[in-house]
Amino acid sequence: xxxxxxxxxxxxxxxxxxxxxxxxxxxxxxxxxxxxxxxxxxxxxxxxxxxxxxxxxxxxxxxxxxxxxxxxxxxxxxxxxxxxxxxxxxxxxxxxxxxxxxxxxxxxxxxxxxxxxxxxxxxxxxxxxxxxxxxxxxxxxxxxxxxxxxxxxxxxxxxxxxxxxxxxxxxxxxxxxxxxxxxxxxxxxxxxxxxxxxxxxxxxxxxxxxxxxxxxxxxxxxxxxxxxxxxxxxxxxxxxxxxxxxxxxxxxxxxxxxxxxxxxxxxxxxxxxxxxxxxxxxxxxxxxxxxxxxxxxxxxx
Amino acid sequence: xxxxxxxxxxxxxxxxxxxxxxxxxxxxxxxxxxxxxxxxxxxxxxxxxxxxxxxxxxxxxxxxxxxxxxxxxxxxxxxxxxxxxx
Numbered sequence: 267x268x269x270x271x272x273x274x275x276x277x278x279x280x281x282x283x284x285x286x287x288x289x290x291x292x293x294x295x296x297x298x299x300x301x302x303x304x305x306x307x308x309x310x311x312x313x314x315x316x317x318x319x320x321x322x323x324x325x326x327x328x329x330x331x332x333x334x335x336x337x338x339x340x341x342x343x344x345x346x347x348x349x350x351x352x353x354x355x356x357x358x359x360x361x362x363x364x365x366x367x368x369x370x371x372x373x374x375x376x377x378x379x380x381x382x383x384x385x386x387x388x389x390x391x392x393x394x395x396x397x398x399x400x401x402x403x404x405x406x407x408x409x410x411x412x413x414x415x416x417x418x419x420x421x422x423x424x425x426x427x428x429x430x431x432x433x434x435x436x437x438x439x440x441x442x443x444x445x446x447x448x449x450x451x452x453x454x455x456x457x458x459x460x461x462x463x464x465x466x467x468x469x470x471x472x473x474x475x476x477x478x479x480x481x482x483x484x485x486x487x488x489x490x491x492x493x494x495x496x497x498x499x500x501x502x503x504x505x506x507x508x509x510x511x512x513x514x515x516x517x518x519x520x521x522x523x524x525x526x527x528x529x530x531x532x533x534x535x536x537x538x539x540x541x542x543x544x545x546x547x548x549x550x551x552x553x554x555x556x557x558x559x560x561x562x563x564x565x566x567x
Numbered sequence: 568x569x570x571x572x573x574x575x576x577x578x579x580x581x582x583x584x585x586x587x588x589x590x591x592x593x594x595x596x597x598x599x600x601x602x603x604x605x606x607x608x609x610x611x612x613x614x615x616x617x618x619x620x621x622x623x624x625x626x627x628x629x630x631x632x633x634x635x636x637x638x639x640x641x642x643x644x645x646x647x648x649x650x651x652x653x
Contacts, residue, residue: 267617267618267619267620276617277614277615277616277617278615278617279617279618281605286617289615323635324633324635325635426634427635469605470633470634470635471605471606471607471608471633473633474608474631474633475608475615478608478610478615478631479615486579486631486632487579487580488580488634488635492635498634501634505603505605505606505634506603508605509603509604509605
């Protein structure tokens with residue numbers, strides 16, 4: 267198989283683009299897709315410091331790498347979830363990456379904030395583990411960005427992540443989520459930073475290939491709690507569709523973003539308050555994270 | 568019986584190793600393992616292999632899944648601390 271661009275031996279084929287690339291041309295393709303995402307959704311400029319949420323996995327470290335290479339001002343944010351050896355190993359990967367690139371890494375710990383790591387938090391609530399974890403991550407990411415003065419958080423969500431979320435939202439007709447699903451969410455409150463997903467045009471196979479070709483030492487093993495997660499089931503279904511019809515995920519997600527998303531947008535903006543306990547943004551009086559922390563404290567008391 | 572060294576394949580989730588006899592294309596190796604090509608990287612040493620690459624003769628491959636998941640997905644809340652159940 268030959269590279270579509272230069273004719274050298276290919277290292278990766280991309281059926282949805284009906285293309286194959288050699289290693290240098292694939293990396294060029296990858297960087298162009300990220301640049302296009304940033305440009306199209308006005309995610310950030312080279313003048314703004316960007317906080318990149320990193321987990322030690324392929325997506326977030328590939329994202330951080332490509333942003334550094336492109337010349338953006340970045341720092342990493344690692345959230346220590348307290349998930350046994352998985353968290354120990356993923357933190358070590360992030361620290362090693364930051365040190366090798368001479369970049370700052372901010373570390374926040376769920377246990378320090380809530381009083382317990384995710385495994386115990388999950389036991390204190392009736393939420394599925396990934397739900398309690400996602401809530402904690404979104405809260406801590408925003409708070410860290412506000413506290414450290416970053417106007418924007420970039421996450422490593424890729425095309426597969428976004429297509430799987432869309433699939434779940436459509437299955438359950440989550441109208442609110444459908445109205446907000448976007449590669450870039452603007453700041454609508456001084457304590458709510460912009461959230462962007464520069465990898466949304468790239469599949470997770472593409473981010474894995476980029477990370478491998480760049481020699482990034484990422485954590486390959488899955489989070490022990492991810493097994494059986496609904497989002498994984500949705501991804502497996504979409505993988506079957508993609509195999510039968512290359513480009514299916516791309517068309518599903520991009521069709522939604524370009525043609526359908528506007529239909530779900532609401533005329534009235536969501537009213538945002540500051541949480542009576544922590545002061546972070548919420549739609550209610552007390553934010554969901556403070557309610558979760560309270561449940562954990564009561565269980566431990 | 569002729570010389571027919573197997574290709575050794577390292578698989579993950581769970582971590583295990585299998586051997587497959589003969590020379591064959593990567594896409595056929597994946598088909599025999601019932602793995603969708605779009606869900607993995609096939610790695611030999613420091614190289615990524617495309618589906619038409621022929622392997623065998625004692626080659627050692629890693630078939631590395633690319634899926635990540637769990638809480639990575641939902642971020643479409645009105646605020647960072649909003650939850651779907653609210």
